Amino acid sequence: MNKLYECQIEHLKDYRGIGEAPEDYDEYWERAKRDLEKASLDYELVNSDFVARSCEAYDLYFTGVGGARIHCQFLKPKNVKGKAPAIAMFHGYWSNCGEWSGKLQYIAEGFCVLAMDVRGQGGTSIDNGTYKGNTQSGHIIRGLEGDSPDDMFYRNVYLDTAQCVRILQSMEFVDKKNVFATGASQGGALAIACASLVDDLKGAVAIYPFLCDFRGIYQNNFICPSYEEITWYFRQRDPNHLTEDFFFERLGYIDLKNRTKDIKCNVLWMTALMDKVCPPFSQMAAYNNISSEKNIIFFPEYEHEYLLNSGDIILKYFIERLEAE
Template sequence: MSKFNRLFLFLVLSCSTAWAQPVEQLIKVIVAPDHTDWIYRIGEKAKFTVTVLENGNPVKDAKISYEVGPEKLKPAVQQTAVLKDGTLVIDGGTMQTPGFLRCAVTAEVKGKTYRRLATAGFNPTAIQPTVTMPADFSAFWNKGKSELAKVPLDARSTLLPERCTENVNVYHVNIQGYGNSRLYGILCVPKKEGKYPAVLRVPGAGIRPYGGDIARAELGFITLEIGIHGIPVNLDPSVYTSLAAGALNGYPSFNIDDKDRYYYKRVYLNCVRANDFLVSLPQFDGANLGVMGGSQGGALSIVTASLDSRVKYLAAMYPALSDVTGYTKGRAGGWPHLFRGDMVSKEALETAGYYDVVNFAKQLKQPGYYTWGYNDETCPPTSMYAVYNSITAPKDLYLLLETGHYVYPEQVEVLGGWLTKQLKK
């Protein structure tokens, strides 16, 4: 196996559980829009063909229930049916504004239930964000970066001999971050003397340990995989389980009513601090710095590149924290779905404008590669298109329509390969 292939195998295997592909099931429920590209014009009717298969053959008299409506909102249609010959065509109706119409089907076969969905896009390239841009958005973040610049790095690196390879040294790093916080991560550096490009890997949501991007370092990169919670990233897994259920449970909404104290202020600025550390390393080539991540990490990739011009390229998978105010305008908002309920404070809405990925995307200058699917129920495609349509920098989108909140190896290969090529020019 080539070094290049080993890299992508490692990346696929090291993805967090949020990136995992769905498990194969005995009974397969297939839901397919009648347009092969899943795209419709405003006012055009979408039809969904449902097929229930066992061993590749239609299941006769399969009982199904289905819902059709705008993603993440109350269904416009809720029905049940019996598939006499294992298939059914559902009239999904249409949409009068750009967005996504979702058909979710649950089949009951031999006492077990199986669920699948498909999502039709209505002129998605015309979706516009709902979140507002604060007048002092740039000033707010410039002040934060100025405050950060006055804080010494105070970087402490501890070699992890058990993780090192013949070609790569692996360290647990502890860096002084924004305010009184510390930033922790796993640094991987090629042993061979020379100058190397660097990649910052930013994490998806959750609380967990990290192993570092050793395989990419084997190919001649400095890599730093960080956590965001101000705790070491090499502790016993039980520590993270306890924090996730206790002190850090619900962290995406911590202090949402105060833009200066919101949880993600430290997180965003510490991503810049991670780059401060990377560019300070004597092995860095002085020019080529990339950032990549998925979900929360997709958001942080965009935010980091927007805040830090030292980043030359970014690769983002299904970015979260995108157009989170969508629910206040009658459509889906992005993870963590802060405004889905009835109680929405003026202060929280104000804070959202300073942290929403849309407003960072508008200021991006770096080329980026993006990927997602229409069936994502965690990061709705409406929210992600609100970001993508706001980007004026060079951009490419790799769509795998049926994917949800996970990636196929092909997506990792395309985005990782693109980032590798750009940084190795």
Template sequence: MHVDLPLDRLLEYRATGDAPADFDDFWRSSLDEARGHALDPRAVPVRTALRTLDVCDVTFNGYGGHPVRAWLRTPRGADGPLPAVVEFPGYGNGRGDVLEALEWASAGFAHLTVDARGQGAAGSRAGATPDPVGSAPAFPGFMTRGIEDPATYYYRRAIVDAVRAVEAVRALDAVDPARVAVVGGSQGGGLALAAAGLADGLAGVVARVPFLCHIDRAITVTDAHPYAEIPRYLSVHRTRAGAVLRTLSYVDGVHFAARAAAPALFTVGLMDPVCPPSTVFAAHNNYAGARDLLVWPYNAHEGGGVADLRASLDFLAPLLDGRPVTARGTVTVHGESSGG
């Protein structure tokens, strides 16, 4: 059912509260620290049964110089450097099997599917990247690991890894570094927004039903996981809400959106209990660059499903012809368009 704000209010909805005063300095120093370690991207060819795509097992160094794994898929026989799509996984997922996620490369892109460190055992796609950093006591999952300090928080590491993934794909011979886009759904959409706010010169962004947006609201209007991990933690650590909310403000997609310039496509389901619609609209409405939005009134966290994939492929297709991606500022609701 619709349990959030009505659509007319969502279209104008904005989060209250500013980014922390040292938000930009925090992320600048986090990335500078990571860049103190060699990026060292390695792409090792992998033999598969696929006859139309080539696959490489990619490793690069992310946060702390820790190795991060990814698959790179490219169309077999493609000439010249290709536009690239860097895809981040949903919560609990990793890069998956070598035979999964073949659509982007089949469409003509170089496609890097990146692990989320420590994840890949709770979703449908396996991971291969450990997180060697421990934390104080945390609720099972990833949302509360190191959550009382932004410097130790899990998503600091995951977001730095996401930016380093963009840098790594740009360093690969198969890729045109001027034509790199980031995409993802749910957690992957949140990481795509973070990369959009931190990585310069992206050609496009696709954030499907993005997670990690307007987090302070999300944890009070839904009891669905993964957001539910945070109030469960606070129900035990009753006096730590101030520290927790401060940490979450450093990873909120609303603040990254305000710093992003690449044309973007957002999607949202108005019956989504996992990423409440108001949290997605808050990020969309705060996005600094041109953006389009697809609204699915009768869908939950699946959003538009395959229709979202089709729209994403169409949105980034100009990159295949050397043309820029464009967003027109439209909001499309159940097949009807209006200026936004």
């Protein structure tokens, strides 16, 4: 590897981000998990018009925490014998769960696939939340000015990811010991959040995760559309930074650098070293706080884009984890 990139990796290997978790952080997430425990595992399946010879395809709906109606694509291999492993998939910021056909490589290997539309973004999930304060743009700060940090948008999205896995595990034809989570960018962040909330997840694969090291992003003067709402918050709501400590304390509840300490499963992480959307230092702040078994793969010449061979690497990871069973 190029010496320049070796130096960059060496510099980042011990970086754990800027700022501490809120004092009541653990209590906050225990309270959130109690809300998750109360959430129903009931779901509705509606036949999809997607046609493939290898699988049955459905639109799946469930009620998330706070009453949101969450939509997912659900694909099940035809003629499942015994119990099948399963994958929960999560998409990028502002996007949706994508094309049905993009999941068929997993169907061919006998996996069920559940791909979630994030509430209130580009898919058909419905977010019924009422948010106090800035809703001009972006979801990172949505609900931040509420009366309680429980009002924050991403708190419930994180809980949605765990509910997806629990729904998969409740299906009689799914092997609940072999359920994985994966995604890229925001989807990578949600796969990691899911792993932090589901103790018996088999494994998680995250490609350049979003939502890491908010104060580090700001203090390093990182300007990018994905994080610009942090700058815009101060420009529009608090130009003299009178509430800066409050602002970053609230973000600390959803910062992945604080969530990753709770991960118990195996994690595969991929980072593009030229990423200008989710910078490597922010990702490493979260990765370095994982204490479970983990591995990171660096792509030195790549930005926030498709990482060559990453699809092959992910499929191999899933299969090898099954073979290790």
